[in-house]
Amino acid sequence: MERIFWAECPHCRGRFYCNHGEMRHAGVELECPFCAAKFLPEQAAALDERTEAPADAGGRERTK
Amino acid sequence: MVNDLRAFLDKVRRDTGDLVEVERSVRPAEFEATALLKQLEERKEYPAVLFRNPRDMYGKPSRFPLLSNMYATRERCALALGVDPATPNYETSLAFGRKSRAKIAPLVVDSDQAPVHQTVWQGTEADVGRLPIVKHFAMDMGPTLTMTHVMRGGVENSEGFYNVSFAKTFYKKKPDVMVVSLHTRDMSRIVKEAQQRGEPLPIVNILGHHPAFHLGSLARNPWGADDYETLGAFLEEPLRLTPSVTWGEKFMVPADAEILVEGEIVPGERDVCDPFGEVARLYQGQCMRPVFRVKAITFRKGAIMQDIFSGFRDSFPLGALVKEGVLENALRPHIPNLHQIHSPDSCCGVYAVYVSLRDAKDGQAQELGKRIFEAFSILQCVVVVDAHIDVFNEEQVLWAVHTYASFAKGVHTRGDWPGGRAVQHAGGAGPQAGFGATNWGSKVVIDATRPRDFAFGSRSEVPDEVMKRVRLEDYLPEPGRRRIAAGVE
Numbered sequence: 001m002e003r004i005f006w007a008e009c010p011h012c013r014g015r016f017y018c019n020h021g022e023m024r025h026a027g028v029e030l031e032c033p034f035c036a037a038k039f040l041p042e043q044a045a046a047l048d049e050r051t052e053a054p055a056d057a058g059g060r061e062r063t064k
Numbered sequence: 065m066v067n068d069l070r071a072f073l074d075k076v077r078r079d080t081g082d083l084v085e086v087e088r089s090v091r092p093a094e095f096e097a098t099a100l101l102k103q104l105e106e107r108k109e110y111p112a113v114l115f116r117n118p119r120d121m122y123g124k125p126s127r128f129p130l131l132s133n134m135y136a137t138r139e140r141c142a143l144a145l146g147v148d149p150a151t152p153n154y155e156t157s158l159a160f161g162r163k164s165r166a167k168i169a170p171l172v173v174d175s176d177q178a179p180v181h182q183t184v185w186q187g188t189e190a191d192v193g194r195l196p197i198v199k200h201f202a203m204d205m206g207p208t209l210t211m212t213h214v215m216r217g218g219v220e221n222s223e224g225f226y227n228v229s230f231a232k233t234f235y236k237k238k239p240d241v242m243v244v245s246l247h248t249r250d251m252s253r254i255v256k257e258a259q260q261r262g263e264p265l266p267i268v269n270i271l272g273h274h275p276a277f278h279l280g281s282l283a284r285n286p287w288g289a290d291d292y293e294t295l296g297a298f299l300e301e302p303l304r305l306t307p308s309v310t311w312g313e314k315f316m317v318p319a320d321a322e323i324l325v326e327g328e329i330v331p332g333e334r335d336v337c338d339p340f341g342e343v344a345r346l347y348q349g350q351c352m353r354p355v356f357r358v359k360a361i362t363f364r365k366g367a368i369m370q371d372i373f374s375g376f377r378d379s380f381p382l383g384a385l386v387k388e389g390v391l392e393n394a395l396r397p398h399i400p401n402l403h404q405i406h407s408p409d410s411c412c413g414v415y416a417v418y419v420s421l422r423d424a425k426d427g428q429a430q431e432l433g434k435r436i437f438e439a440f441s442i443l444q445c446v447v448v449v450d451a452h453i454d455v456f457n458e459e460q461v462l463w464a465v466h467t468y469a470s471f472a473k474g475v476h477t478r479g480d481w482p483g484g485r486a487v488q489h490a491g492g493a494g495p496q497a498g499f500g501a502t503n504w505g506s507k508v509v510i511d512a513t514r515p516r517d518f519a520f521g522s523r524s525e526v527p528d529e530v531m532k533r534v535r536l537e538d539y540l541p542e543p544g545r546r547r548i549a550a551g552v553e
Contacts (some may be wrong), residue, residue, distance in 0.1 A: 004349040017339065017347065017349045022351045030350060031350065033206070
């Protein structure tokens with residue numbers, strides 16, 4: 001399983017996603033695939049890094 | 065005659081005719097190649113496509129034609145593996161399994177006898193921007209090379225061995241710098257060991273060879289086994305090797321490849337790559353991967369550059385054949401009533417397998433699932449059916465699921481099977497990384513065999529004897545003449 005987060009480019013507003021473990025808190029600049037702008041995750045126009053809710057907290061039931 | 069790409073293209077032209085050539089100029093870096101491939105697929109047409117006049121990264125006509133969609137039909141893969149294209153299903157899986165266990169030692173030829181050294185670009189001439197690199201999908205980081213790479217592992221203790229695997233190499237708008245995203249454990253280990261030694265690691269991108277070469281690179285070899293010997297078995301002749309331009313005899317390269325990009329991975333150098341639309345039709349998330357510093361580009365006269373239309377038909381048999389062949393080899397000794405295995409197009413040949421058994425036993429579906437997940441932890445779903453269900457016919461498999469499977473007792477979902485969620489939580493990044501962000505880690509086995517422990521209905525069939533005796537062609541004319549016979553024309 002690869003945890004991801006979505007980032008919205010502050011320059012072109014394009015949305016793309018990144019590997020959470022490698023890119024979210026590593027101090028590495030993201031590179032927008034649409035306009036090639038570079039920015040830190042904190043500079044993104046928006047971030048979506050929600051994780052799946054556990055099954056017993058109202059998430060999807062996947063066990064029998 | 066040597067088994068190379070052009071020999072195979074001649075065979076496709078001669079034997080199947082399912083190769084089309086596009087004369088009009090296309091800009092692969094602006095999605096034009098994949099737009100055309102997708103439209104063919106929407107028409108349910110899957111020919112190999114040779115773009116005769118693609119543009120390079122500077123928008124100029126490239127000297128290299130671009131070949132894609134080579135693997136888009138099992139029939140063409142069968143032809144590549146020396147199997148009758150009329151038997152593209154399990155016969156082809158079995159051929160993959162047989163070849164992946166065999167070995168043929170390579171043959172060394174001098175550089176002046178190696179077609180791939182007919183032209184050598186080094187220094188400023190070695191500019192990857194002159195290649196017609198394809199940008200495939202809307203969210204892709206950039207134009208990406210999608211074929212196999214070769215690296216050498218185990219060099220610290222012995223002569224080492226060659227590992228050949230598919231990997232992606234991202235164009236970074238520089239003539240001599242790319243970023244390579246490696247998927248296999250062995251390739252990652254080779255890079256890690258070189259980094260620990262603090263040495264630059266030679267790596268060569270193989271942009272075109274006989275399709276059996278690329279199919280063979282998917283075979284699973286233990287650490288230390290030389291993939292060049294396995295590729296010989298897939299080609300059914302010794303793979304011809306020649307000393308590389310950059311490292312000489314210290315690193316041998318395929319002499320009959322179309323194009324080789326020789327380069328080095330320098331310790332500590334990493335850069336951003338991805339997203340890329342992966343084989344499971346999901347993008348891989350942006351990440352950091354090793355930098356590939358280009359040293360030389362060598363190619364043969366009239367060289368053709370190969371590419372994969374990833375996540376579409378072109379990549380499905382690549383995922384399916386390796387699972388079917390490897391699982392056949394792994395399961396047959398333990399599961400004597402195994403009939404057939406298929407990884408369907410609906411999962412892109414990545415996440416599911418359908419398995420048929422003769423006289424299935426109680427509890428066998430779960431046992432089978434565990435063994436399958438041990439062999440391929442990326443798999444998420446195993447459907448077990450009886451041998452009278454054709455695993456290559458998904459409609460039949462889903463009929464068995466809807467009709468035979470007990471959703472109360474026959475569906476087994478767990479997170480602690482190999483590769484499952486619990487295992488991944490304990491061990492960090494899971495094996496799905498690299499094939500797109502699915503976010504799922506649990507596994508399911510669906511026992512869709514006909515219930516045996518109580519009275520249950522059976523599938524309706526026209527008697528076999530009558531099916532063989534009464535032939536449609538004796539009662540109805542050929543489809544094209546049917547309308548005439550009926551007085552329509």
